[in-house]
Structure formats: structure tokens, C-alpha cells
Amino acid sequence: MADELKRTAAEAALSHVRNGMRIGLGTGSTAAHFVRALGRRVATGLEVVGVPTSEATAALAREAGIPLATLDDYPELDLVVDGADEIGPGLSLVKGGGAALLREKIVAYAAERMIVVADGSKLVDALGAFPLPIEIVPFGATATTLAVERAAIDCGLRCALDLRTRDGAPVVTDGGNWIVDASFGRIPDPEPLACRLSALPGVVEHGLFLDFADLALVAFPDGLKEIGA
Secondary structure, eight states, X not given: OHHHHXXXXXXXXXXXXXXXXXXXXXXXXXXXXXHHHHHHHHHTTOOOEEEESSHHHHHHHHHHTOOBOOTTTOSSBSEEEEOOSEEOGGGOEEOOTTSOHHHHHHHHHHBSXXXXXXXXXXXXXXXXXXXXXXXXXXXXHXXXXXXXXXXXXXXXXXXXXXXXXXXXXXXXXXXXXXXXXXXXXXXXXXXXXXXXHHTSTTEXXXXXXXXXXXXXXXXXXXXXXXXXX
């Protein structure tokens, strides 16, 4: 059921795609449904150019037959369609479960419009149930994680940090960095935390996407809900 809801939300985003668009292609299971659906439209004559947010998405898009370019080729995009790990009030987002948060944020910033696609379980009344992914430089990782803990305490939050690993080794992002998953608990006001994390040396990027999304398409068993910013 969850996968079908993801597919429903992703395919709904196709109604916002126009011929000739330059489209940022997100990363993750829901975004993958959009990429496949977009590929089917391309096969019937739709002309678009996709800018992928990860190597995994690039591979999927090539398989789907979507023409690709880089953000250097097209530094200004018409639209980006991506998933989210959490969607909070005002379309505040937690992203990065797929370890692509840095490229996702760069692409989202370059896009005129961002549409988030998700199933209903991602809609929350406050961010924080899903651990916040933080991309850090491997050098000085221990010092950086201590600084993250102090920043959380200063914001009145608790903090438990876990270095994301796979097969006993740190997960390495497309940018060559590591991911720390930070469990802060409920984050009623994410703006101060976002500012503190962005200011820390060693933190490359964090998964708080604030004031990025323009529209969320959220699928529930009883239908699709459109949520504007």
C-alpha cells in the first residue's frame, strides 16, 4: 500500500510538467516513481531535460530514456520534483534519507519551483520524529559531531548522533562525505537549529529544507491532498 501511495503522489506531479522544461530529478523511492513516470512521457514525445540529484537517480533516468544535463549546463531550472522524509508546517522538510541532501538542496535552490511528493505517513505536525541527516567532512568528524551536540543543546533540544554505516563502513555520499543521523526529538522551531548547523565548520549541509517547497502532493488511501506553502 505505501509504495502505491508513493506512486500516486509521484505520478500526480506529471500534471505540472510542461514541454521544454528543465527539471531537477530527486532521489529516493518516491522520486524514483516520478523519474520512471516521466520517462514514459518522454517516450511518447515529451521534450524535457533532467538534472539528477544523485548518481543513482542519473542511472535510473538514463534507463528511463530521459535526456540529462548538469546544473552547470542549466544553472536555472523550471521545476524540481523530490520526496521527503518528513513534511511539517509551512512545508518545512526533513530530507536526506537517501544520502543525497547536498545535491538535492543545491538543485532545489536553482529551481523556480519545488514540488514534494510523498505518502501520507510523511506528513507531521512538527519535524523531528525522523532523524535529521547531516552531511559532514570526514576530517575531524568527532569534533564536528561534538559541535552538533552543543548546537542542539543551545537550541533546547536533546541530541543522539549515529554515524550512518553500511557493511561496517561509513556511508560515503556522492560528494565524498559522511552522513550523521541526528535524533533531536520534536523540533517545534527548526529555523534556529538550521542556522546553527549551517554555521558549523565541518558540516557540509543538513537535511532541514526550509522555504524551499512550493507545493506538496501527499497521497492517502482516500485520495490525494495538495498542500501549498
